[in-house]
């Protein structure tokens with residue numbers, strides 16, 4: 001397992017690339033395990049004391065009663081990690097009353113795959129759905145649909161997975177949250193519904209629930225160099241965070257709080273859940289930005305910020321392996337499932353990519369205008385935001401295809417969780433989304449240069465006039481002035497058509513311009529032309545200041561005390577949040 005450490009002083013551009021290894025022997029993690037084993041002892045005691053009323057003949061049936069790891073050896077017809085008995089009758093547990101109870105799994109079917117997630121959300125971060133101006137759709141429903149349409153077959157002859165998302169409760173807002181916070185502080189307090197936690201048998205009830213339910217928090221942001229990262233998850237595991245509250249993510253106009261777009265929420269939820277289900281950024285491996293791996297796990301396709309038409313999906317088939325040291329152009333990228341998906345390859349450098357071919361057709365890997373070369377050596381997944389060494393373009397030249405849906409590990413037992421070390425990569429970041437725009441513009445520059453090189457001398461004459469200079473567009477993109485950028489891109493396209501003709505422009509550059517316009521239209525970021533509205537933290541601070549001012553006005557010792565509090569409040573910097 002790769003060990004990746006946190007680098008304290010890093011270029012912001014790379015701040016999302018790091019991994020942190022959460023060791024199983026990390027003290028707080030151990031605390032959880034102790035709690036679990038204490039719980040197991042407690043449950044065993046409860047079972048022993050109730051032996052008179054419940055027939056128990058061996059320790060193995062004890063285990064089964066409390067739904068331990070032995071459950072894995074029980075019949076699981078549909079292979080979703082939930083024994084048939086749990087799906088038919090509920091997960092068994094013994095309560096304080098000594099009686100056996102069952103935790104009923106909603107919608108469970110022993111002949112169709114089920115997956116369970118409880119979602120709590122920090123104040124202001126309720127997943128988008130139905131009630132906001134972001135649209136009538138729901139981010140969670142987008143993900144449920146993707147699972148319903150999954151490329152997996154079931155014993156009852158249906159296809160797909162029933163994803164049950166329990167959108168539960170609003171929890172206390174905190175500016176930054178780590179995965180360790182989630183595991184050690186938030187989950188013990190907030191896992192389960194209020195009613196479940198109030199149940200007299202809540203300890204064993206919740207222990208049962210957590211054997212089937214993943215736990216997700218829609219939180220604000222992550223600390224330090226992780227700030228701006230879209231999420232974080234155990235791989236494999238049962239817990240994950242979605243963090244789209246950093247400055248620059250789309251703002252909910254009702255609350256004036258950054259929360260991300262519906263598309264970013266759905267994509268990040270599915271990406272982090274994918275890590276829980278044991279997917280890496282390359283599917284079975286961590287090689288990132290593979291053009292032959294069509295999955296929301298791949299940074300090329302997590303957000304629709306590079307390939308605007310990318311489906312919200314895990315990969316449905318394993319495409320042919322690509323060897324960066326020995327590429328065959330006529331073979332291109334093998335056909336995708338569904339066929340004809342848009343992909344992208346690089347390297348993203350002057351004169352090369354990104355370009356956007358579809359799967360199943362020959363590819364000009366070396367950018368020489370022909371698609372007949374063999375033995376090409378080119379860093380085709382390089383130069384993207386996963387193209388640097390720490391972003392895992394891969395240790396060698398081999399880019400393997402992978403079928404995600406066939407490889408999912410649905411639930412991970414508490415014992416397995418406790419025993420493993422987690423490798424936690426830092427995820428796609430708001431600065432990556434901005435960087436993607438510039439990379440798309442780089443692709444447009446390169447395409448125009450190819451058109452100039454291929455075209456008539458009179459077109460070459462146009463080169464020094466600078467009519468295809470994109471510096472101004474780059475400036476607009478860097479400052480989030482996306483509407484103005486779209487207008488300029490439309491002008492650029494009209495110029496390209498006028499100079500090079502419709503056919504050549506359509507071949508090289510119009511699809512690239514349209515792709516960039518489409519990604520910008522989907523991003524709905526805050527406009528930099530209007531200052532960002534104050535966060536709710538700042539508004540609360542303003543209210544406290546108002547109250548303190550009234551006390552200060554009273555004067556005397558009372559006023560002085562209030563003044564001291566006010567000084568401390570305003571020294572203690574909510575700067576980081578703004």
Ligand SMILES: [Ca+2]
Nearest residue numbers: 076078080082
């Ligand atoms: Ca099952």
Ligand SMILES: [Ca+2]
Nearest residue numbers: 109112113114
């Ligand atoms: Ca099932």
Ligand SMILES: [Ca+2]
Nearest residue numbers: 168190191192
């Ligand atoms: Ca809860």
Ligand SMILES: [Ca+2]
Nearest residue numbers: 364368370373
């Ligand atoms: Ca070629």
Ligand SMILES: [Zn+2]
Nearest residue numbers: 124220245257
């Ligand atoms: Zn927030």
Ligand SMILES: [Zn+2]
Nearest residue numbers: 271275425427
């Ligand atoms: Zn990831």
